[in-house]
Amino acid sequence: MSKPLQAIRGMNDILPEQTPLWRYFEKTVAELLDGYGYKQIRMPVVEFTELFRRSIGEVTDIVEKEMYTFADRNGDSLTLRPEGTASCVRAVLEHSLAGGGQIQKLWYQGPMFRHERPQKGRYRQFHQIGVEAFNLPGPDVDAELIVLTWRLWKKLGISAHVKLELNSLGTSASRSVYREALVEYLQARHAQLDEDSQRRVLTNPLRVLDSKNPDTQALLVDAPQLQDYLDEASQAHFAGLRARLDAAGVPYVINPRLVRGLDYYSETVFEWVTDQLGAQGTVCAGGRYDGLIEQMGGRATPGVGFAMGIERLILMLETLEQVPAELSRQIDVYFCAFGEASELAALVLAEQLRDSQPHLRLQVNAGGGSFKSQFKKADKSGALYALILGENELESRTVAIKPLRTDAEQQSITWDALSEYLRNSLHDDASIIN
Known part of the structure; x- marks a missing residue:
């Protein structure tokens, strides 16, 4: 395998x-x-x-x-x-x-x-x-x-x-003078340095200064100070x-x-x-x-x-729990549509909404499904609202709007009034990403 x-x-x-x-x-x-x-x-x-x-x-x-x-x-x-x-x-x-x-x-x-x-x-x-x-x-x-x-x-x-x-x-000139003084100090205490610092004395002695070894750090207490050579x-x-x-x-x-x-x-x-x-x-x-x-x-x-x-x-x-709360939700509106004709209308309506509100985060259901399954996906998306378009809505040129995060009642809105309704409903929600 x-x-x-x-x-x-x-x-x-x-x-x-x-x-x-x-x-x-x-x-x-x-x-x-x-x-x-x-x-x-x-x-x-x-x-x-x-x-x-x-x-x-x-x-x-x-x-x-x-x-x-x-x-x-x-x-x-x-x-x-x-x-x-x-x-x-x-x-x-x-x-x-x-x-x-x-x-x-x-x-x-x-x-x-x-x-x-x-x-x-x-x-x-x-x-x-x-x-x-x-x-x-x-x-x-x-x-x-x-x-x-x-x-x-x-x-x-x-x-x-x-x-x-x-x-x-x-x-570089003043650092070169300091380097000579530091190397002289470290070489006199070579046996007390950790293995990594012993190697660095010969290659890059200033790096010994930021050694994480506590014994080496204790040894550096009396070492020459760089600021004295500036x-x-x-x-x-x-x-x-x-x-x-x-x-x-x-x-x-x-x-x-x-x-x-x-x-x-x-x-x-x-x-x-x-x-x-x-x-x-x-x-x-x-x-x-x-x-x-x-x-x-x-x-x-x-x-x-x-x-x-x-x-x-x-x-x-x-x-530190400094993650903005709005990041947990990436969708404002989830569009549920039932039947071929409703799916076509939902596609057109969704694009019109995106034209009128470029910052609106709108997801249209894909893959069909029953009312129950689509509504479950709408809720799981984290959206604030679900739009519902079925045969009755299609005939009356309306969309049912269901708030998903409050106990507010479902409403029916005409297609022509839909964009303005969503704009007003989402306006006071500070979590919408502009």
Whole structure:
């Protein structure tokens, strides 16, 4: 007997009962970003592997362990994108979107892929919304990105359950000096480090700072502090960011061990974290990457951005019971028709209703059936009203309207008056989706 077909581990179907919440979340974010002047860009999910090696870094966990990489029929090494910034920067370079100092404020959404151990809130195919801004070197745009995410949390009703952590990584020059001091400190305590941190001392020592091993974290208490190595320009940039967040009333904490997992970050780094999701506490993270475009072959171009994990935020909305009640109902009206002639009339009437009320969510019964079976389907659909068209109604050119969620009496309405009746009946129902 053949093995049942199923999805790849860590790559999940998003089922019909789940998609209304996804659409609500995506729509809320898209409208917010439109309001801040960000424009959507769409990139391929497959890129040349070299893009991620050059941008993310050869010795990061993503490149070393997690990427889905394969050779295509031409022998080229291709990779399913593990994150969005590198693809966005590649598109900006390829199409000269930031040439001549052009300011670009972009956003994107879609699936990313990493071969990690699947667990709640962490999957091998996961979805992100990313935002990137180019040719804006000052702390004002860093602050804008953080302020708009703060506004999003308030819109979603989760602001009381997220915390903003901030740090500055400084410039590559100041970070290089700090790196030498940190390596010297860690090598003197090499035997006390966990195995993963011992490896990182030689490849990416700053990542030791965000080790999850409690013994390593205890060892880092007396380690050199990055902020002591920042140059004056980096200190001024970070002070400017904090001043703007203070003015906007956005609460934050300074986390000197926040370094992010990608090599291309510099200056500002930030994370929005929560204690509502167990181990997977980061729901949004980003920072500045002023050297990335030059690193990828372009001219030096300031860049800053963030990405938020959709799965984690959806889970958070569910956990905190912040799912809008109207999402449980996707149909306003269910149209029952009995007999061939009534079915034809119902089809025409339904299309006329859709013409007059484009936002009306109207489902016409398909597959025939008795009065009892059609009415059962109408009730199961969650609709507010059932329209009933049988031989008597067809002859009198009326439709019976039965409220399904109240005890109101059934009424008969003429075809000509049907659209206006529904418009008035649904007008006061805040749950109708416009």
